[in-house]
Amino acid sequence: MDDKELFEKINNIEIRQGKERTIKSYVLRNNIISPKAENILKKYMGDYGFFFEDSSLDYQKLFNNSNPVVIEIGFGMGDTTAEVAIRRPEFNYIGIEVFLHGFVNLLNELGERHIENVRIIRFNAVDVLEHMIPDGSVEGFHIFFPDPWQKKRHHKRRLMNPSFLNLLARKVRTGGYIYMVTDWEEYAEEVLELSASEPMLMNPFGGFAPPVTWRPITKFEQKGMESEHPINEIWLERIGNI
Numbered sequence: 695m696d697d698k699e700l701f702e703k704i705n706n707i708e709i710r711q712g713k714e715r716t717i718k719s720y721v722l723r724n725n726i727i728s729p730k731a732e733n734i735l736k737k738y739m740g741d742y743g744f745f746f747e748d749s750s751l752d753y754q755k756l757f758n759n760s761n762p763v764v765i766e767i768g769f770g771m772g773d774t775t776a777e778v779a780i781r782r783p784e785f786n787y788i789g790i791e792v793f794l795h796g797f798v799n800l801l802n803e804l805g806e807r808h809i810e811n812v813r814i815i816r817f818n819a820v821d822v823l824e825h826m827i828p829d830g831s832v833e834g835f836h837i838f839f840p841d842p843w844q845k846k847r848h849h850k851r852r853l854m855n856p857s858f859l860n861l862l863a864r865k866v867r868t869g870g871y872i873y874m875v876t877d878w879e880e881y882a883e884e885v886l887e888l889s890a891s892e893p894m895l896m897n898p899f900g901g902f903a904p905p906v907t908w909r910p911i912t913k914f915e916q917k918g919m920e921s922e923h924p925i926n927e928i929w930l931e932r933i934g935n936i
């Protein structure tokens with residue numbers, strides 16, 4: 695692939711575009727690839743990145759091993775992704791993010807620190823899950839500090855809605871997990887309530903979960919805590935045949 699094609703593919707981040715575009719959980723601000731970002735993409739995309747394709751991912755080929763796969767959605771700058779991958783090396787991680795600067799930042803981090811159990815894609819997570827991730831194939835999902843879309847008229851943009859929760863539940867293996875953390879209390883309560891109506895999921899804690907030991911505190915979380923927002927953790931598990 696030549697450089698022009700590489701950069702065009704990086705900036706193609708969703709299936710439905712223009713008038714066909716559905717309501718999205720993100721708004722794209724800056725899509726200009728700086729010379730520094732170009733160099734990082736050229737250097738590391740081949741080893742740590744992959745592109746959208748309308749076919750099931752072959753995890754063994756992607757990671758060169760058969761470790762269980764955890765998917766993080768909306769990794770932001772990717773600091774948590776890198777740290778969790780180092781702290782829990784027995785898993786492979788797929789990071790999905792549309793924010794260009796964050797994507798390039800994590801790509802660089804993975805390459806410079808040789809973090810071999812992470813692969814990342816810049817594309818709408820809904821499309822990636824629907825088209826590339828086989829049902830029942832995922833060990834767990836991480837969704838840390840999803841955009842709260844605070845205004846009532848924006849709630850329809852929230853990533854964690856009933857159909858997305860159902861999509862996640864379908865993709866997780868029996869016994870696998872969905873782990874969400876947010877500093878937006880009303881959103882956290884809404885997701886707890888939604889999860890109670892999803893028959894494929896159970897909440898082993900009955901309410902909010904205690905924090906895990908392996909998740910580092912992020913800048914987002916720090917800001918939330920400084921504003922005295924409680925940090926709520928939600929841990930759901932996929933139940934067997936229903």
Ligand SMILES: C[S@@+](CC[C@H](N)C(=O)[O-])C[C@H]1O[C@@H](n2cnc3c(N)ncnc32)[C@H](O)[C@@H]1O
Pocket residue numbers: 719720767768769770771774790791792793796817818819820837838839840841842853912913914915
């Ligand atoms: C508030 S940020 C949190 C970032 C990070 N998880 C953290 O804790 O610092 C939410 C991120 O989710 C990403 N995002 C939202 N909807 C997405 C989607 N449908 N597909 C991929 N990324 C998405 C946004 O681009 C944004 O970077």
